[in-house]
Amino acid sequence: xxxxxxxxxxxxxxxxxxxxxxxxxxxxxxxxxxxxxxxxxxxxxxxxxxxxxxxxxxxxxxxxxxxxxxxxxxxxxxxxxxxxxxxxxxxxxxxxxxxxxxxxxxxxxxxxxxxxxxxxxxxxxxxxxxxxxxxxxxxxxxxxxxxxxxxxxxxxxxxxxxxxxxxxxxxxxxxxxxxxxxxxxxxxxxxxxxxxxxxxxxxxxxxxxxxxxxxxxxxxxxxxxxxxxxxxxxxxxxxxxxxxxxxxxxxxxxxxxxxxxxxxxxxxxxxxxxxxxxxxxxxxxxxxxxxxxxxxxxxxxxxxxxxxxxxxxxxxxxxxxxxxxxxxxxxxxxxxxxxxxxxxxxxxxxxxxxxxxxxxxxxxxxxxxxxxxxxxxxxxxx
Amino acid sequence: xxxxxxxxxxxxxxxxxxxxxxxxxxxxxxxxxxxxxxxxxxxxxxxxxxxxxxxxxxxxxxxxxxxxxxxxxxxxxxxxxxxxxxxxxxxxxxxxxxxxxxxxxxxxxxxxxxxxxxxxxxxxxxxxxxxxxxxxxxxxxxxxxxxxxxxxxxxxxxxxxxxxxxxxxxxxxxxxxxxxx
Numbered sequence: 001x002x003x004x005x006x007x008x009x010x011x012x013x014x015x016x017x018x019x020x021x022x023x024x025x026x027x028x029x030x031x032x033x034x035x036x037x038x039x040x041x042x043x044x045x046x047x048x049x050x051x052x053x054x055x056x057x058x059x060x061x062x063x064x065x066x067x068x069x070x071x072x073x074x075x076x077x078x079x080x081x082x083x084x085x086x087x088x089x090x091x092x093x094x095x096x097x098x099x100x101x102x103x104x105x106x107x108x109x110x111x112x113x114x115x116x117x118x119x120x121x122x123x124x125x126x127x128x129x130x131x132x133x134x135x136x137x138x139x140x141x142x143x144x145x146x147x148x149x150x151x152x153x154x155x156x157x158x159x160x161x162x163x164x165x166x167x168x169x170x171x172x173x174x175x176x177x178x179x180x181x182x183x184x185x186x187x188x189x190x191x192x193x194x195x196x197x198x199x200x201x202x203x204x205x206x207x208x209x210x211x212x213x214x215x216x217x218x219x220x221x222x223x224x225x226x227x228x229x230x231x232x233x234x235x236x237x238x239x240x241x242x243x244x245x246x247x248x249x250x251x252x253x254x255x256x257x258x259x260x261x262x263x264x265x266x267x268x269x270x271x272x273x274x275x276x277x278x279x280x281x282x283x284x285x286x287x288x289x290x291x292x293x294x295x296x297x298x299x300x301x302x303x304x305x306x307x308x309x310x311x312x313x314x315x316x317x318x319x320x321x322x323x324x325x326x327x328x329x330x331x332x333x334x335x336x337x338x339x340x341x342x343x344x345x346x347x348x349x350x351x352x353x354x355x356x357x358x359x360x361x362x363x364x365x366x367x368x369x370x371x372x373x374x375x376x377x378x379x380x381x382x
Numbered sequence: 383x384x385x386x387x388x389x390x391x392x393x394x395x396x397x398x399x400x401x402x403x404x405x406x407x408x409x410x411x412x413x414x415x416x417x418x419x420x421x422x423x424x425x426x427x428x429x430x431x432x433x434x435x436x437x438x439x440x441x442x443x444x445x446x447x448x449x450x451x452x453x454x455x456x457x458x459x460x461x462x463x464x465x466x467x468x469x470x471x472x473x474x475x476x477x478x479x480x481x482x483x484x485x486x487x488x489x490x491x492x493x494x495x496x497x498x499x500x501x502x503x504x505x506x507x508x509x510x511x512x513x514x515x516x517x518x519x520x521x522x523x524x525x526x527x528x529x530x531x532x533x534x535x536x537x538x539x540x541x542x543x544x545x546x547x548x549x550x551x552x553x554x555x556x557x558x559x560x561x562x563x
Contacts (some may be wrong), residue, residue, distance in 0.1 A: 021456030041447030124401040168450040175509040235384035
């Protein structure tokens with residue numbers, strides 16, 4: 001009675017239906033007719049998940065406290081030390097208010113270009129290789145698809161699907177995610193790609209120009225998408241921790257430690273209104289390909305490739321670290337080293353580009369001492 | 383009919399637990415047990431391949447559309463439907479072999495991950511790459527096998543209770559291994 005003709009017929013029909021759904025949904029892409037099905041799922045299961053999360057979250061918090069106890073001790077320790085350091089820095093900062101304001105503007109977080117955000121809580125997480133989460137804010141709260149999601153620390157991802165009271169967020173660490181990024185200080189642009197939590201380093205950064213020097217410790221902010229969707233400019237993404245060079249490759253890949261703690265997401269903010277004024281325009285490098293002078297970098301003995309760079313060419317190539325590259329980069333570099341890193345080659349590049357070199361120099365030198373400076377992307381008015 | 387209601391309840395409960403609890407567990411290697419798959423395997427083992435494949439299809443479809451799913455609709459439906467059918471074929475042997483649930487769960491977890499990844503590779507999904515998969519597979523199978531007794535036990539118990547109420551002296555679907563408890 002178990003494996004009858006009827007069972008096989010039903011199996012065949014259902015498999016055909018699922019294959020048809022895969023085809024239709026895949027071919028349809030963003031405008032797939034099955035999107036309605038997903039909205040239905042969001043409308044039905046969103047509130048249920050919300051309710052279930054309300055019951056389960058306190059239990060989870062209790063468990064987290066027990067499991068994360070050793071971790072918490074370490075964190076308290078680290079935060080106390082950091083607090084000490086910040087207090088000293090604060091004293092130093094008060095001397096130099098104008099510079100602090102410049103940094104504010106650079107990160108696009110204050111005054112002129114503030115983000116308007118809707119706060120939301122993470123209520124469930126995607127399964128398997130998918131790095132997605134559900135948050136408890138939906139179209140009723142003004143959330144739409146392709147909005148940027150941030151935390152107080154930095155970029156989280158973008159909204160891919162919106163229901164009445166919940167929405168789905170694709171995390172920046174997902175392998176399907178790529179975000180335009182900009183190196184703070186030099187202003188060089190590139191692509192930040194997710195590689196998944198399991199790969200050890202959740203984010204990589206690929207510069208479009210392979211001759212540019214990246215240093216561990218440099219920070220990356222979002223470059224901003226066209227029309228501010230899906231990514232608004234100026235959101236902190238992460239810190240470069242090491243550089244992987246692929247001999248013969250056109251691009252150079254940096255491993256990035258994100259500011260956001262992706263494994264412990266709780267309260268996030270959806271940027272519902274982008275900054276009124278793009279704070280990035282003033283520091284953008286010129287778009288057309290310019291004759292690049294081959295930079296003689298001391299740590300790169302391989303043939304440097306000054307040709308026109310193509311993004312993504314090196315993404316899948318196996319990467320190898322150059323022998324003289326420090327394997328574990330120091331987390332915080334002393335400020336002197338940082339500003340000195342923008343050596344003669346850097347200055348020459350600045351001089352040939354159209355923007356004012358002075359702005360860059362100032363920013364580079366102010367950046368390092370205030371690594372932990374005010375970069376919370378809430379506008380003061382919120 | 384109560385069997386269908388039961389299967390629906392089990393699948394929805396598994397899905398909710400999966401999304402709100404299991405996926406957020408801070409387990410080593412960032413892999414979590416796949417409760418929906420376990421529920422499908424357990425229901426198929428108890429009720430046969432017809433229930434298995436129908437349950438698998440609808441459980442997979444639910445997993446495809448429930449937030450925060452962000453993959454092509456139909457992928458899990460296809461995979462779970464096949465697994466439900468194959469595990470259902472083994473339902474008759476459940477009586478004889480006490481380790482069968484574990485073997486079925488391990489095979490189901492392995493086949494589920496591989497099939498899902500294969501469909502993903504055919505569609506050009508950047509998330510399902512071989513290096514990630516090869517790291518994930520052994521851990522995934524291990525976690526699923528560890529979690530399987532709980533799910534299989536719960537399903538068997540629910541079935542037994544439902545059948546005692548609605549069908550006294552009817553089908554004896556509860557295997558010897560679990561009947562002792």
